[in-house]
Amino acid sequence: MTLWPHWIDNRREVPRDFTETTPIYNPSTEEVLAEVTLDDGTALEAAIRAAASAFPEWSATPVLERARLFFRYRELLERHRQELAANVARENGKTLQDAYQEVGRGIEVVELAAGAPNLLKGEILTEVAHGVDTTMVRAPLGVVGGITPYNFPAMIPLWMVPLAVVSGNTFVLKPSERTPMTAMMLAELLAEAGAPAGVLNIVNGGKPVVDGLLEDPRVRAISFVGSQPVAKYVYETAARHGKRVQALGGAKNYHIVLPDANLEATVDALMGSAYGAAGQRCLAASVVVAVGPVADVLIDRLHAQGDQLVLGPGTDPRSQMGPVIRDAHRQRVLSFIEAGAAAGARLIRDGRAGVPERGYFVGPTLFDQVSPDMVIAQEEIFGPVLSIIRAKSLEEAVHLANRSRFGNTASLYTQSGGAARYFRDHIQAGMLGINIGVAAPVAWFPFSGWKESFYGDLHATGRDGLEFYTEKRVITERW
Numbered sequence: 001m002t003l004w005p006h007w008i009d010n011r012r013e014v015p016r017d018f019t020e021t022t023p024i025y026n027p028s029t030e031e032v033l034a035e036v037t038l039d040d041g042t043a044l045e046a047a048i049r050a051a052a053s054a055f056p057e058w059s060a061t062p063v064l065e066r067a068r069l070f071f072r073y074r075e076l077l078e079r080h081r082q083e084l085a086a087n088v089a090r091e092n093g094k095t096l097q098d099a100y101q102e103v104g105r106g107i108e109v110v111e112l113a114a115g116a117p118n119l120l121k122g123e124i125l126t127e128v129a130h131g132v133d134t135t136m137v138r139a140p141l142g143v144v145g146g147i148t149p150y151n152f153p154a155m156i157p158l159w160m161v162p163l164a165v166v167s168g169n170t171f172v173l174k175p176s177e178r179t180p181m182t183a184m185m186l187a188e189l190l191a192e193a194g195a196p197a198g199v200l201n202i203v204n205g206g207k208p209v210v211d212g213l214l215e216d217p218r219v220r221a222i223s224f225v226g227s228q229p230v231a232k233y234v235y236e237t238a239a240r241h242g243k244r245v246q247a248l249g250g251a252k253n254y255h256i257v258l259p260d261a262n263l264e265a266t267v268d269a270l271m272g273s274a275y276g277a278a279g280q281r282c283l284a285a286s287v288v289v290a291v292g293p294v295a296d297v298l299i300d301r302l303h304a305q306g307d308q309l310v311l312g313p314g315t316d317p318r319s320q321m322g323p324v325i326r327d328a329h330r331q332r333v334l335s336f337i338e339a340g341a342a343a344g345a346r347l348i349r350d351g352r353a354g355v356p357e358r359g360y361f362v363g364p365t366l367f368d369q370v371s372p373d374m375v376i377a378q379e380e381i382f383g384p385v386l387s388i389i390r391a392k393s394l395e396e397a398v399h400l401a402n403r404s405r406f407g408n409t410a411s412l413y414t415q416s417g418g419a420a421r422y423f424r425d426h427i428q429a430g431m432l433g434i435n436i437g438v439a440a441p442v443a444w445f446p447f448s449g450w451k452e453s454f455y456g457d458l459h460a461t462g463r464d465g466l467e468f469y470t471e472k473r474v475i476t477e478r479w
């Protein structure tokens with residue numbers, strides 16, 4: 001069995017002494033792709049040391065040269081886009097088309113990074129006093145750590161690495177131990193593009209590696225994306241160790257459908273949002289609040305389209321929906337379906353039946369008559385389970401959505417500008433969609449939720465991303 005390596009100093013490092021490994025599965029087939037070692041701190045020490053020793057030279061490399069690295073990286077990622085997507089589909093289970101789009105979103109952050117010379121410019125104000133000028137410049141932080149989840153093995157590392165590295169930092173990435181393979185390809189391509197050794201390092205592992213990153217004084221900042229409890233833990237622990245931290249957490253996303261919505265487009269958007277990637281997106285629709293008479297027709301159409309969805313391996317181009325990540329996760333999703341039914345919600349479409357035999361599949365599941373206090377309306381399920389709550393007005397729908405402790409995304413479907421404006425101003429979520437099923441990240445804008453979907457100040461990507469990875473220095477001078 002292949003032992004999946006770390007990546008340190010631009011080399012694959014196969015661990016020699018290790019105590020623990022865990023299988024990397026293809027969740028579509030249950031095949032074991034490799035064994036990944038869970039580092040006990042040895043590889044992490046080597047990675048931090050490599051990053052720390054690469055920092056002086058890399059941070060002193062002219063910003064134009066750093067930016068040009070990302071022009072070359074962009075070309076390599078484009079050239080290998082199909083292969084990267086195939087890797088994502090294999091280790092994560094999402095469809096090839098979805099994986100291809102994911103890689104594209106990551107490439108957009110590389111395009112943002114390539115504009116760093118413009119974005120990293122400082123400010124100057126002359127004559128703040130007689131003969132005195134004040135200048136603000138941005139300086140990189142040093143070694144930065146990134147911890148990423150399983151559901152976007154390409155895109156989420158690419159939210160972090162390009163912006164941190166182009167700003168002059170060096171990076172230690174700990175990808176999800178469930179999907180560590182794509183990250184290796186990203187690192188190898190960055191080296192091929194010309195990144196010096198030590199600029200990007202990858203250490204595989206679980207909590208001990210995360211704790212090592214959070215506690216090590218050489219690591220100046222932490223970017224985290226994953227579930228809410230871990231996001232909170234990472235935020236608190238990193239802050240206690242004096243680090244800058246951005247921690248993006250879980251979600252429970254409400255989508256509100258008004259009676260005037262374009263029904264066909266709305267159903268298409270909801271199908272993609274609720275069932276795309278088998279519901280394993282932080283922006284997935286999880287609850288639909290159907291306002292007024294729209295509920296019945298909406299449910300009929302969602303039910304009919306759910307029956308049409310082709311389940312199959314992510315790597316099969318005919319598949320429209322892949323599996324969830326692991327058997328344990330499937331069991332968790334199934335337990336939510338049981339809980340919903342037991343609480344009295346009406347199970348319109350039951351995803352427990354009619355799924356492929358091999359692989360961790362759950363079919364599209366639809367509940368009606370869900371009430372806001374049911375567990376399926378409150379907890380993140382992270383599977384293809386959509387709950388319908390009925391409401392009388394937009395105001396009531398917004399109120400229901402705002403009761404959630406999460407605030408990652410919310411969407412409204414309507415043809416009314418006034419309703420859209422009310423929604424925009426009253427909903428408590430960070431990423432809003434209006435007639436959009438997945439208000440997906442746009443690299444040039446900040447990305448993050450609100451409330452318990454995010455711990456920190458500066459969001460991922462956009463100017464926020466560059467602000468996060470740099471600190472400002474102000475020089476006041478008289479000559």
Ligand code: NAD
Pocket residue numbers: 147148149150151152174175176177205206207210211225226227228230231233248249250251281282380382408448449453
């Ligand atoms: P996870 O929290 O289980 O894992 C995320 C990372 O944290 C992994 O690298 C993992 O190894 C590490 N980790 C896990 N448990 C830990 C612990 N106890 N202590 C320290 N580190 C730990 O998340 P996941 O299951 O990989 O990803 C799915 C979750 O991520 C969902 O909740 C989803 O909503 C969220 N997510 C959020 C966003 C966002 O932008 N807000 C984006 C993608 C995913």
